[in-house]
Amino acid sequence: MSIKTRLLLSYIAMIIIPLVLFGLVASGLANYFWGEQEPGKPLLRDTLNKRDELFAGVTFMAKYAPNQLTNQKLLTETDEELQAVGGALILTKDEHVLFVSPSIDRADVSDYLQDQPDQGRMHSWKPFKQDGYTFDTYEFTFADQRKGKLYFLANSFPYMQTGIYFFSALILSLLTIVALTNGVLTFLVSRSIIRPLYALKQAANEIKEGNLERSVQLQRKDELGELGxxxxxxxxxxxxxxxxxxxxEENRKQLISSISHDLKTPITGIKACVEAVQEGIADTEAKREKYMKMIAIKSEQMDRLIDELFLFSRLDLNKLPFHFEEVDMRAYMARFAEELRLDPRMHGVSIRYDEHNESPIPVMADQEKLHRVLMNIVDNSLKYLNKDEKLIRLEVEKASGDVLVAISDNGTGIEKEAMPHIFDRFYRADPARNSAMGGSGLGLAIVKQIVEGHGGRVWVESESGRGTRICFTLPDIKRVGGNTE
Structure with missing residues (x-):
């Protein structure tokens, strides 16, 4: 649920929940203040209805049997019933008081009748000692044709006081409900927002202190979850x-160390030969020729190492441009196989390339760099050919939208633990043997850089004692947007 939706629902809840709770509280307060608070005590509406019925009964009597109102006993009984429901009765005849309810001060009534003209219905009876009375009048004629008037008094003070308490309780309840509801909802919503923000703050502090191992998992599906x-x-x-x-940085240190070591070895040999000539150890022409030949070999090793190092550094920095063109890999591998057969270093080595299918396999490649890849792999194979019948096999075929090129030999193979590292720079599975053979440790690293520069990948398959197969792929020309038609 998004934060926007959550806030919208909280706003709706802040309106609906207080209304529902206020309705329930108001119902409870109404029942408490106006309902039956004690067993047997009538409800307010029943009290008011009964008082109205008594007033109506006295009015009916005044209208149809006015002389009955001269019966003091009847008036007293009626007044007692009225007092029970908060009412009172006054009866006058020709402005003379005939009956006053005991709850009303008679002197106040006399003064009022003398000083206060008739002002109609529902006026406050201010001069009475009992505040809060309201009255209604009814005029009628006695049997002797004398004017009579009934004053119906209703004591509203207890109900006004109850009403004040009731509405005060309502307002207080409303304010309390609104405050509690909004407070709880605000706390819940803000906590759902503040807690993940606090987690992010702690994570930021950890990162500031350099601790990057503490993960941030908010497990939320809202905007804060996306932020997390x-x-x-x-x-x-x-x-x-x-x-x-x-x-x-570690690789750089290892690179510097490897370069220093690999350069120091031939330099040490050259230095030893020069010292031997200078100190007269090479006192014959044969010895001098021997030392000069050794100096030439060491110089060639240094030159080759520097060239490969320069090439690798340019490849590693992506500063060596590739000149891609369409190449038929079947024809290219056939020419390369023929070149190997003419190479003096391949004396005694059988080069096998079988062309069962003469259909072309076009790729986009840099022919010069591709030749470097193949020669580096073959040079690596030559170092480990130790059998009487030496064999190097070349293969090319289509495989899953790519073109697969493989060069295999029947040499000593590679140990299982060394296979993941043979394409690393300056890595030697057998350092002593490679140094003796003049290996730089960069040949297969260059192979990997060039193949990946073509958009392919390279890997090795080997079994110790049975030979090695180095494979790489090149993207098919159709997959890279070329057109063979």
Missing amino acids: EAFEEMRSRLYDSIHLQLQY
């Missing part, structure tokens, strides 16, 4: 970047 995912991706990438940078 972005933050976690940033942390993960930063973590990988720093570790990659550390790895680069």
Whole structure:
């Protein structure tokens, strides 16, 4: 649920919940203040209805049997019933008081009748000692044709007081409900927002302190969840970047160390030969020729190492341009096989390339760099051919939308633990043997760089004692947008 939806629902809840709770509280308060508070005590509406019925009964009597109102006993009984429901009765005849309810001060009534003219219905009876009375009048004629008037008094003070308490309780309840509801909902909604923000803040502090191992998992499906995912991706990438940078730094140190070692070996040999000539150890022409030949070999090793190092550095920095053109890999591999057969280094080595299918296999490739790849692989195979019948096999075929090129030999093979590292720069499965053979440790690393520059991949298949097969792929010309027609 998004934060926008959550806030909208909280706003709706802040309106609906207080209304529902207020309705329930108001119903309870109404029942408490106006309902039957004690067993046997009538409800307010029943009290008012009974009082109205008594007033109506006295009015009916005044209208149809006015002389009955001269009966003091009847008036007293009626007044007692009225007092029970908060009412009172006054009866006058020709402005003389005939009956006054005991709850009303008679002197106040006399003064009022003398000083206060008739002002109609529903006026407050201010002069009475009992505040809160309201009255209604009814005029009629006695049997002797004398004017009579009934004053019906209703004591509203207890109900006004109850009403004040009731409405005060209503207002207080409404304010309390609104405050509690809004407070609880605000707390819940804000906590659902603040807690993940606090988690992000802690993660940011950890990153600031250099601790990138603590992951951020908010487990949410809203905007904060998306923010947490972005933050976690940033942390993960930063973590990988720093570790990659550390790895680069370590590789740089190893590179410098390997270059120093590989350059020092031939330099040491050249220096020893020069010292031997200078100190007169090479006192014959044969010895001098021997030392000069050794100096030439060591110089060639240094030159080859520097060339490969320069090539690898340009490939690694992506500063060596590729000149791609359409190449038929079947014809290209056939020419390369013929070149190997004419190479003096391949004396005693059987070069096998079987062309069962003469249909062309076009690719986009840089022919010069592709030749470097094939020669580096063949040079690596030559170092490990130790059998009487030496064999190097060349293969090319289509495979799953790519073109597969493989070079295999029947040499000593590669140990299982060394296979993941043979394409690393300056890696030697047998350092002593490679140094003796003049290997730089960069040949297969260059192979990997060039193949990947073509958009392919390279891998090795080998079994110790039975030979090695190095394979690489090149994208089919159709897959890279070429057209063979």
